[in-house]
Amino acid sequence: MSLQPTFRVDVTKEQFIFSAAHFITFATDICERLHGHNYGVRASVEGPLDENRYVVDFIALRDAVLEETQALDHHVVLPRDHAEIKITSDEKETTATFRDRRWIFPNEDCVILPVINTTAEEMARVIAERVIERTKDKFGNAITWIEIAVDENQGQWGVCRMPWPQV
Numbered sequence: 289m290s291l292q293p294t295f296r297v298d299v300t301k302e303q304f305i306f307s308a309a310h311f312i313t314f315a316t317d318i319c320e321r322l323h324g325h326n327y328g329v330r331a332s333v334e335g336p337l338d339e340n341r342y343v344v345d346f347i348a349l350r351d352a353v354l355e356e357t358q359a360l361d362h363h364v365v366l367p368r369d370h371a372e373i374k375i376t377s378d379e380k381e382t383t384a385t386f387r388d389r390r391w392i393f394p395n396e397d398c399v400i401l402p403v404i405n406t407t408a409e410e411m412a413r414v415i416a417e418r419v420i421e422r423t424k425d426k427f428g429n430a431i432t433w434i435e436i437a438v439d440e441n442q443g444q445w446g447v448c449r450m451p452w453p454q455v
């Protein structure tokens with residue numbers, strides 16, 4: 289049996305670092321105080337080599353990730369799908385509540401993500417889905433998977449690896 293090599297590109301750039309505020313719940317009853325992180329991101333894509341002998345162009349992957357990290361930079365990141373953190377917005381402000389606690393932010397300071405909890409893992413999933421949307425036409429069907437890793441605190445990574453959609 290001949291062993292075939294596999295190929296992957298990894299892109300992690302200082303430019304990907306984004307500063308965002310969030311709070312999560314854990315152990316059912318504990319809701320963190322609002323706090324911030326300088327999040328880091330690494331993006332990896334695996335697949336065969338193309339005619340350039342690339343898996344994908346680093347630059348195209350970098351630019352797609354950067355669109356997503358810049359959209360989060362200097363925002364409060366809130367969960368859309370949490371059972372107890374309720375998010376409502378009017379024309380000016382976004383209000384988050386958890387039981388008897390309440391946080392009010394200007395709308396333009398908030399990004400509401402389709403997640404249950406704004407953990408590094410969930411943020412990695414959302415970035416992965418959005419990078420796929422941005423690049424799937426360009427990268428084509430040969431890619432096998434994408435992995436996005438989000439670093440919350442200099443070495444605490446949440447990682448989401450997902451199969452590349454075949455269309």
Ligand SMILES: Nc1nc2c(c(=O)[nH]1)N=C([C@H](O)[C@H](O)COP(=O)(O)OP(=O)(O)OP(=O)(O)O)CN2
Pocket residue numbers: 312320406407408409440441444446
């Ligand atoms: N698997 C995961 N575990 C934890 C996550 C996560 O996203 N995925 N997130 C948290 C909290 O957000 C927590 O705030 C992590 O922040 P950190 O600053 O690292 O926590 P500390 O309070 O210990 O930080 P100091 O370095 O002491 O300031 C927890 N777990």
